[in-house]
Amino acid sequence: MKLDATESKKQKATVHPPRRTYLHQQYEDIINNDRVMFVFQHNNLTVKEFTNIRQELGLLGAPTKLTVLRSGVFNSVLRKTKYANLEPLVAGAPVCVLHTNMNDTEHPNLLKQAMEVINKNKKMVLLGGKLDNTLLSNDDVIKVVQLPGLQQVQAELLGVLESPGRKLLGTLDSPARELHSVLDRRID
Template sequence: MQCRSMASESATASQALNPKLERSHPPKSMTMYKKPFAQRKQYLFSEYEGQFVSSPAVVVVQHHNLNGSEQLDYRRELKVNAQGARLMIVRSKMIKAVLRNTRFTNLGSLFSGPTAIVYWEAAERDGFDSMLAVKQAMDLTKKQKRVVLMGAKYGDTLLNPAMMKEFVGLPHIDQLRAQVLGVIQSPAQQLTSVLQRIPQRLVGVLEQRANGDGEAKAK
């Protein structure tokens, strides 16, 4: 009884703390037998949902016969070399229920077989770079022989494996900003140069016109 009470309190606390995904229809709250879902399932549902709301990105991976030692090493690599990334082994059926009727519904098809998610907590801390963190996590995952990248969500954008490869090739955000600024500034400089030349041209035209009028009168 005490264990059930603790599980109930844990599930209630998790539901209170974790934010909710926007849905076109509310999630089911009862089983097909008209009974409330078990406290453990309620806890997992709330936990999974919270990661998709609060984490700046979620990378979906499929793991094949990853033993305890390999899983521990993978977790450590992610945490140390991907800006505190976490690995969570998930229940595919449960996470599909979490994503159903949300903007991430299509991501549910990636959860087949033994799957896990890579996510980030406390992303608002100073110095955190979400784009770099995802790239680092992807690079680390590619080195794992028994782990396969399935897809990801970055912000509100869904990425398939092909898009993830392109994502890795994108320049850093600071470089992108510099490129955009260069595109904006370049035409502006050209426009300024043109505007500066207009008065000179206008003066030249007026002088020519004046000279022409003077010559005509002299004749």
């Protein structure tokens, strides 16, 4: 009996344990659906320290999660995505990701507050991450976190664009006001 190539591939297909399949699906969801994902190396954090960080993140009022990763499973997911360049960040060291799908308009200071919570613990080291569809180094993450919220930037831009118009209107209106003032004094 001779097997063709497709049948032999079917027989060699690896069946993964349910836990690994669940983690694979969870990591795919984090990478593909969450807007923000920052990768941290955690060095000998106790369960109590992780719990405290997660509780403080929960108090921020936005759905932000800190997920400890199994690097082998996470790397297999990363290889299939456009974020494969994050793979070296996850290799070897114990890592976790801070992830959320919250928008700037809903919670403008969320990333800054979340980073403040995590930076309280010196055992957490920022490695990099992604924001929307952009890969970020640790320096880029720090810069992004320091940016003001989108609504604040829009308000500042509107003020900058509106300012010259107001000055021009004031300049054009001042001779008419002065003439009106002079004529009022003459009439009295």
